[in-house]
Amino acid sequence: MPMGIKDIVNRTKAYHCLDCGKCTSVCPISLLKEDYSPRRLVQKALLEKPESLLKDEFLWWCLTCSMCDEICESDVHYTEFVRDLRAEAHKIGQEGVYAHNGTMQSIMRMMTLSPTLKQNRLDWLTKDLKVKIYPTDSASPTDLLYFVGCLPYFDKFFTNLELNTLDIAKSTIKILNHLGIEPILMANEKCCGHDLLWTGDIENFKKLAQQNIEEIKRTGAKKIVFSCAEGYQTFKQEYPKHIGALDIEVIHISELIAENLSQLTTHNSQLKVTYQDPCRLGRFCGIYEEPREIINAMELKLNEMPKNRKSAICCGTSGWMNCGTYSKQIQLARLTEAKSTGADLLITSCPKCQIHFKCAMNDENTPKEAKIEIQDLTTLIANQLNKRKKDVNE
Amino acid sequence: MQKLAPDIQNILEAKEVYLKFPQISSIKYAIKKVETSKCKSACPIDTDVKAYLGLIAAGKFEKALAIVKRDNPLPGICGRVCVHPCETECNRNEIDQPLAICYLKRFLADYELNSTNSTNSINSTNSNNSIAIIGSGPAGLTAANDLVRLGYKVTVFEELPVAGGMLYTGIPEYRLPRDIIKIEIDAIKKLGVKIKTNTKIKNLNKLQKQGYNAIFIAIGTHKGLKLGIPGEDKFEGFIDCITFLRAVNLGEKVEIGKKVIVIGGGNAAIDSARTALRLGSDVHIVYRRSRKEMPANEWEIEEAEKEGVKIHYLASSVKILGEKGKVVAMECIKNKLGPPDASGRRRPVPIKCSEFKIEADTIIPAISQQPDTSWLSANHGLEISKWNSFVIDEETLATNIKGIFAGGDCVTGPKTIIEAIAAGHRVAKSIDRYLNPEVRSEKREARVEFEVVVESKDKKERVLMPELPINKRKNFKEVELGFTEEMAIEEAKRCLRCGFCAECSECIADCDKRLVALSIPEETSGILLRVPLDTNQFPLNGGPLQGKLSRTDAKEIPVIVEPITARVISNLCRGCGDCEEICEYSAPKLQEQENGVKICSIEEALCKGCGVCASICPSSAITMNHFSNSRINTLSVKSVDEKKIVVFVCNWCYPMAQDFKKLDLNSINSKNSINLIRVMCSGRITPAFIIEAFVQGADGVIGIGCPEGECHYVNGNETAEKNFEKARDILYTLGIRPNKIKLERLSAKKPEKLEKIIGSFINTIR
Incomplete structure (x- = not known):
């Protein structure tokens, strides 16, 4: 399907944009990169020469975390807007920095x-x-x-x-x-x-x-x-x-x-955990509660981060692209948020979240406040199953 | 920031000279040069301002002086009274104040006075041609100086008892001490120029008959114009500014009254006023326009006002009032400014009934001057304009009579000293060509001008000129006292070096092997050029131009040949510090930004361009000039040939490009397409290059690096080892046999083995 910019604007309802700026107010990149603003890109598509958008460096900075979609009252699908514009830009040889x-x-x-x-x-x-x-x-x-x-x-x-x-x-x-x-x-x-x-x-x-x-x-x-x-x-x-x-x-x-919570083994420990909602699982697919039900069923103490579920902050980068200064700052801020809940462990259900966070913690300048152990939900469960197996064997 | 070694610091600060390709064993420096800086192009004689400023900043005063004297025989004079258009154009105007270029020139002249070495040398005479110059002002003196250096016999005729023309008779001593004029003229005399003072020429024909092969008329404008108002010729108490200044300057007795009015707004008016003030008079200036339109130098007007001259702006003289045959007052009328006239300045329009009187016993009109041509014989035959000036050919400055040239104020009307000097130079060249049409028929050079972007925005205040206090000025002592050495160096260091290379030629002088070439190669008429010193000696130059500046259409297009160094795209840097850790030359530095975030930057002078940091940077924030990811990936483009082998070769492991061609790779090449990709160091080969080569259809990838301990970048080959290992692991998962990815070691000492290595690699993967 050929997707001209006009198509994209129509399909993603970009023309609904009221220029209210709510998207910018929640965009993690806008917070750090002052000249980046989702609505400005939308306005550019609507009012200025849309072709120039395809050569706009800003196109590649979006995390596609969908935070803006969540808050947009005009139902503009900004994330899709960016995704499809990138496809158009790619056709003319434009790309982000991988x-x-x-x-x-x-x-x-x-x-x-x-x-x-x-x-x-x-x-x-x-x-x-x-x-x-x-x-x-x-x-x-x-x-x-x-x-x-x-x-x-x-x-x-x-x-x-x-x-x-x-x-x-x-x-x-x-x-x-x-x-x-x-x-x-x-x-x-x-x-x-x-x-x-x-x-x-x-x-x-x-x-x-x-x-x-x-x-x-x-x-x-x-x-x-x-x-x-x-x-x-x-x-x-x-x-x-x-x-x-x-x-x-x-x-x-x-x-x-x-669906099989009864088959889970309880953790029997004082371990306090917190949960990072991956953008693709949460905001994209609406899976917020299942991981939490699992954590609760394991009788672990879940300390929620102030920004959770729909307002969970992204792990800072996506698509192995434009992962730079802002990504690192977003990651450190999110890790600090996780740590400040008092949790001992940060749980996520996206391997990339884990990679990105661990990369951010990897350098020696990382402050203590942003250092927290990270585990995938599956690993957490499986380790517990192993433990039970051992207990049974003994 | 880490303190750098002085040598590197110099390179960084100087900016003009840099290591061209520090990666190549025979180290080449290059000079970054942009013609022509604004100060130079603003100067009528193209003074190499940057050059002498740079040399002053370096404390090399004698050499700076030599640069000045190359173009200007009167540095002490120009250093005091030049109107310095260079300062008006100086790019520092956009930042703070212009460089004190004029004062620095004066400093050099002062320096020469105090030193025993004289930089003037006497050339041997090699021509029998004699040249007569009429008038010993700046135009005449400059032409004399140039021509005597070219070997001509030069005689300067001067009507007045002293040489110097308007320099002596027009400019007051407090601005230009007489001994300075004398010293600079003496220097010209020392070269062999004869100056005959008290000699009035009456007949040019006769002069030609006396054996002068060429004559240069440089008589200036020594006739003051009259006001043309009622009462001017009726009362006693009139003296025109030229006569007045000449009399004072020649030490003649001048009687002026206690109440003096000077009419006019040019430098002559201000000079007359300040001179009259020093003679004890109360001085008023009447000028018909506002201060903005006043043609006199701004700083002169300021000094005059400081000293107590009262200036009536927007006022015109109407008539002279007298009693008993003597001037007692002048009636003036107030003006307002109307629409602009032909000169572009707004025309003064009298306001009705606004007449007022200023009491006066002496009136000095200083409205304009013309050449005094009364000395010419009746049948001189020269074409004279209605302003009494000589009509000449614009290009050659020749008059309508063969062998007679004219230049300076007597052609243009009253202008500046530096323009007179420029005219002197032009006439000298023209006379030289006239007398030697075959020998010296080189083209007249065109001037190339460019917009220079002001790169530095650091403010630095201009060094102030020490001056005689106001209360000690009731005499003819020089007001401006001159810079000390420290002041001169400090001021010269403010120069922004627009256009980089100052063309001081110090490098040429210092290089005993004569390896430095400052001229831009002919085939490149590019504007922004970083000129490699000897491009032919770079068989392996990286970059799209292969080290050859081959653009012939580059008039408008900048041509930049960059050194191979790493570069950081700052907003992609994650501040992980991996680069800092891996670099053996401490080129990457993490620096904390204002918001506390650490970001890496590359010290270009330290970077050797190996690219190891770029190969491991997790966010691809580091990119290499000329060896960028996209360029290397583009080189391994898809081929229809399925047997394609991509060979990444370290710069050092194989002989330079030409030698490589000598290797008999053709036998291998006929059966397999071998794609050689040069990188500076095998450590540059990031896993992505290897995987991408397979994506592009490679059948095998081989990297050639230096043996252990022989890496030219200390241990870039260790990184290569790790990168290849990682690529091999990933490609194995992707189903590529590990033996298709190989890192080979080849000593730079045994390049001939390359053929064998590639051959056996091909055998193993088949």
């Missing part, structure tokens, strides 16, 4: 090259993790498919952050096994394309989406579970938009666990 010299983007594009690319993405699986690997193992259509996402790549790339991103995948499988589910994993799963989509590379995003959907169809699975917020949102909301409705149920691991 973090890590573009390594992540290169990895994603590499995956588009051949549908039969023979990845070695599952060599971390251990025997205790009960899974069916497609296409080697036989699977039935009733089986649940677990979409692992970028975790194996993060593990190879972020060697300096003590991330162990694969723990999230392992933990997810452990939880699924605990619930009596033996998930299907695809040996040739591709990146979901989230970051390409949000950095304007629609062409390659679609390639990845199609390749993934075709492969999933081949597995026969009708239900997919995600341990990451971005993959979940991309499958749930973006794939249907770009490649048509999916005949597959898409769920987030927290939804699945929340």
